[in-house]
Amino acid sequence: MDYQRDFDKLQNNFAIIKNSYLDSMAEHLWSYDTRLLEIQLDGLSRLQGVSHLRLVADNKTIYESGKSDPTEENHKRFDIYHKNTNEILGTLDVELDVKSLREKYFQEAIWIFIRQAAKTMVVVFCLYFIFNQILVVHIQHIADYLKNISRRDTKDISDLALKRKVHEGEDELDVLVASINLFRSELLQANQKLENLNQALEQKVTERTLQLTTKNESLEKAMLQIKRMQATLVAQERLASLGSLTASVAHEIRNPLNFVLNFSELLTESENMEEIREISRVVLKHSQRIDQIVRSMQILSGYDSDVLENTDINEILKQAYQETVSARALGSSYVPPKVTYRLGDNVVAPVYATSLLRALSNIIDNAIHALEKKVIANKSFEPELTLSTAVRGDMVEISIRDNGVGIPAILGEKIFDPFLTTKAAGEGAGLGLTVAFNIAQKHGGTLKYTSEFGQWTEFVMALPLVQERLST
């Protein structure tokens, strides 16, 4: 606005020149009074903002002052007319110095800006200081206080108080402080409650632990007692089973011994050859019974001198059948008319050969016995006995199958119990399958059977192909 006013003032110079000077200039020019013209033009040149003046008359520069700036746009050319003839006496070029005016204003504007900026800065600093003094310091204090609360035990910290002058009424800071203090006290209470709960809990845990410990101790005591009792019971049981085993063995031996003793006594007195022969046969038979029982007992007790050796199982199975049949033939017992072999190729495994032979003989003898019973009951019955071997996985399977009387399902695994026999007195002590089962176990194998009562029975003994004891 100031600039516009100054600019207008400058422009006004042109009007002043036109109205006030041109006429007198024309007069002086007419009279060619150069002295007066120069005075007039000097005065003109001293007018504010006139940077260049040039009076040209008759193509001659009569007067020039200042410098002409070709970039300056604000220049005007005035023609000087004669007052009466309207003849052009000369021209006056006037240039106004708007540029310097502009620069002047520009500088002034910068100065204003700098001054204003400085003032603003001062105000801002003052405001900052005041704000800092009345608010930020307190907020910082509150923040530190809160930090402390979160870091330390809240109990050790007193209420929040700001270092402020006493003033009337409540401002936002006071409200904030009051809220924080309320929050702190509530937190304190909650913490206290939690602590109480914790303590109660801890106490409870301690109590329970104590109870548990006591209970554990009594349990341990009870356990110890039970263990002691168990040990006693086991010992008693062992003694009892040993006793009953001994009684069974004694019973089994006493029966044949009764004959052996008494018949042999008769032998010493008899003179009848026929009688002597008959008695000898009976004595032999019952002596063999005792021998069988003692052998079985020996196998069951594990006190035998058998060693593990890689053996052809097929050969053992065949041998077992041969021995069983010849033993039966010797005692003029039943012998089946035929046997079927289904033997696998290269069935070799590490076995206790003598024991295995014994086990298989026992099973085969039972099978033949089952056939015999059926043959006696039914003359047209066609007995079948199948002996087979096969390698299945890492086991050798030996199967003995007959189509004899079968085994009642009710007997189940009891058939392996010692002294269980279905044979008539003197025919067997009930140790055959017990022995066979034990021998299978001794090899780390199994002995299982399936049967349909009245139809058939199949015993399968599975023995491992590899024995750890042998490989080491």
Place this chain on the structure above:
Amino acid sequence: MIHIVIVDDEADTHLLYKLKFKKLFANIGDLNLVSFLNAPDCLRYLERKDIPPVDLILSDINMPDMDGFELLQKVHNINANIPFYMVSAYESPEFRLKADNLGATRFLSKPVDFHMLGDMLRKDLALQPS
């Protein structure tokens, strides 16, 4: 004539008693020795009317179908006066006590001592050498 019944599931028992008693009774008199392999057969025999009175029963305990104790009870139901000897390979106090309680005359254990048996028979049957 002395009538003795033997019950034992061992078939050779009959032969043994026959030969032993032959010597024992040689100077006492005639002996009628009857043997059974099981108790029911023996009971059926005892129930017969056409047999001479039985002087003594010798019975095993462990037998299939019916054991010696049951036989003893059944025999006493028929005639409580028949002397009854238990003969068993089970030498146990329980068996002895049970036999005693059931009224067995004597309890013998196997192997049988025939000298002792002879003495008992002479005493119990009041046998007099003829």
